[in-house]
Amino acid sequence: MSNKGALALLADYEGNSSDEEAPSRCFSTKRLHRDEENEEIRIKRVTKLPAPNFIINNPEEVVDDPSLHDGRIRSFAHERGNWVTYAYIPYESNEGLQRLMSLVTSVAVPEDIELKCFQDLHLSLTRTVILRYHWIDSFVSTLRDNLSHFTKFIIMLDHLEVYTNEEKTRTFIGLQVKTGYDALLKLVHCLDNCLGEFKLPKFYENPSFHISIAWCLGDNTDKLKSLLPYLNRDLELLMSEYSQENWYTYVEQILCKTGNKIFQFQLQ
Template sequence: MTNALFFQCLMKFHKCMKNITEPDAKNDPNKHGGKIRSFPHERGVWATYVYIQYKPPEEFLEMVEELKKVSESHGIILNTVEDFHISLSRTVKLRHHWIPLFVDSLKAHLSYFSRFKVALQSLDVYENEEKTRTFLGLKAHTGFEKLEKIADKVDSCLLEFKLPTFYQNPSFHLSCASCIGSKTEEIEKILADLNVVFQLFLNSHSKCNQIWVTKICCKSGNKLFTFSLK
């Protein structure tokens, strides 16, 4: 191969690579607010997770602010989470060319589920696997069995691609605030005070802890897929 031909081939290769749409690692929100990525950025590999989205009313956000004030009075600084959701999978590494197949598998497995209600009825403390961040979460009680069945179906899809499944004996929850580091022990000491704030909120806003689940979401890199329930 001549030098000129080699150079032409090399230029074509770079042009093709530029046309591949990938999430921008520099703009990854996981790098904001002291967060770290669950795994290093790899070209052609997209962070993917399945979840139920929740758009909180203003009253709910006011309750979260009260929780933050109580925590701050005990020396624990919490920040409101960037997006409210109930996870149905871990965050896994999905190769770009697997995405259409994975989405089709999810669509097939979730097509039989009907809409249902989830009720969040108590507070608990959670940490990420890396123990770099601690979360204050609202536990799902009503709707738990339905969440478990859906998570099992999502696990079936993940296994098709040899990806890690969800946690055993999961505690389905909606994270509302978090802090940097492993702070479970400290927050558990004030959990009773925090639960008082939450229960007072429920007494005056009895519907704000309920989520009517009409769709399941899957985010892969910068792509969002939704699956409507019957």
């Protein structure tokens, strides 16, 4: 193609192009408005709304509703990242214990007391403590290392006693341990050392090892203690009626519950 032909084509192309497409010093009004609209939309998309006041002021606060768990009040406020944790020995229920719990909860108590049975029986080996989520793996590993040398043993149950929690918000009726006390003390000492590594509180001094079978709201120690002579008399009758297997257990494992997780530690 000759130079003249190329110039003619170029002149024809420029003559047929619209204002929007031609490279000119003049700006298209239509394009200007469209660009402004697009910029406004882009700004709206990237602009973040401010967080609501309740999130700014209370980012982790959860309101507890006692009606959801039989009126019980949390010992610790619920906070994200904090896991309620304790170690214990599980105790499987049996016919004799079921009969005892039925007798205890049907006993004539004052009208302001409502006794309720426990569904999952256990013997506590630690206080209920708060464990940070990022500590869990390390804490469980520490327990596993320290509990690995313990051997299985037997605990036997004896008579009923009355207990309260630290906050005096609940009162319990429990079966006290008769044999296996020394082995339990050694376990507690071991667990106390593990808790100490994480700056967590140790178990109670001179503990009274027991398995709680019934509870009620409030501090009703005196009222329930007045019933103990009658309840322990009924317990003696049950112990003679039901075989000895109903009143003792082999301790073969320790459990640790943290939040909704349960870890098992088998004894030798």
